[in-house]
Amino acid sequence: MVMPGGGHPFVAVLVAEEHVNWPRLKAKFDLWQVRGSVSTEFSKVEIRAARWVELEPAWHHGYPQPREHEFGYLEATYDLSDHCSECGTGKVQKAPFQMKAEPKWGRRGILQLNWVFDEYFVTPDVWASVFQPHGVGCRPVLDRKHSALKTVVQLAVEEQVDIDVTGLPSQTCGSCGRVKYLPHTRGFFPRLVKNPKAAMVKTNEVFGDGASAQHAVLVSQDIAQAMTNEKVKGASFKPVAAG
Numbered sequence: 425m426v427m428p429g430g431g432h433p434f435v436a437v438l439v440a441e442e443h444v445n446w447p448r449l450k451a452k453f454d455l456w457q458v459r460g461s462v463s464t465e466f467s468k469v470e471i472r473a474a475r476w477v478e479l480e481p482a483w484h485h486g487y488p489q490p491r492e493h494e495f496g497y498l499e500a501t502y503d504l505s506d507h508c509s510e511c512g513t514g515k516v517q518k519a520p521f522q523m524k525a526e527p528k529w530g531r532r533g534i535l536q537l538n539w540v541f542d543e544y545f546v547t548p549d550v551w552a553s554v555f556q557p558h559g560v561g562c563r564p565v566l567d568r569k570h571s572a573l574k575t576v577v578q579l580a581v582e583e584q585v586d587i588d589v590t591g592l593p594s595q596t597c598g599s600c601g602r603v604k605y606l607p608h609t610r611g612f613f614p615r616l617v618k619n620p621k622a623a624m625v626k627t628n629e630v631f632g633d634g635a636s637a638q639h640a641v642l643v644s645q646d647i648a649q650a651m652t653n654e655k656v657k658g659a660s661f662k663p664v665a666a667g
């Protein structure tokens with residue numbers, strides 16, 4: 425197969441499950457062992473109606489430091505005494521994250537680092553206009569010489585909440601025995617078991633495949649609207665099911 429421009433023949437297609445030909449395509453894809461992933465698109469109305477939304481990263485920028493090639497950020501950033509390297513659970517942040525340099529923000533205002541899928545970083549302006557008014561704190565981000573970067577802070581999410589895990593596919597780690605849920609891709613994010621006090625929280629439950637493990641990060645509808653009003657680019661919203 426020859427691609428326009430002569431590149432490597434790799435294509436991605438996006439098909440709605442409601443599409444009339446989806447069952448036939450799915451049979452073909454299964455036959456050809458085509459890798460696929462599922463996601464759900466939500467309307468603005470569905471997002472607006474939710475009391476809570478999951479923040480989903482739309483921009484991953486750079487790698488946590490130091491010693492990127494040997495995952496040096498793990499020891500530098502986390503207390504690993506309860507960490508399981510098999511399943512990735514049990515890390516507790518003990519020090520500021522380090523980045524190579526100021527992020528190249530462009531028009532964006534929120535980012536995630538590669539590998540660190542349960543922390544968000546914003547510009548100080550976005551923190552002051554969107555997150556600080558809702559009681560969300562921040563912590564500094566350092567360069568590799570341990571000087572604080574000027575255009576980025578980490579959002580400090582303190583409160584953790586439980587979600588309803590009924591029916592969520594999970595796996596138990598053979599090494600530490602802790603339970604992890606498969607990445608959530610289809611439909612509304614599972615409902616919260618009780619109402620959080622803070623306006624930005626993480627789930628106690630951990631999601632991921634293999635050695636990756638991350639808490640989901642949720643924000644209140646008020647924060648979601650503030651992000652929309654301030655046109656903060658770099659993340660999107662998935663509605664949390666009503667409790």
Ligand SMILES: [Zn+2]
Nearest residue numbers: 508511597600
């Ligand atoms: Zn484990």
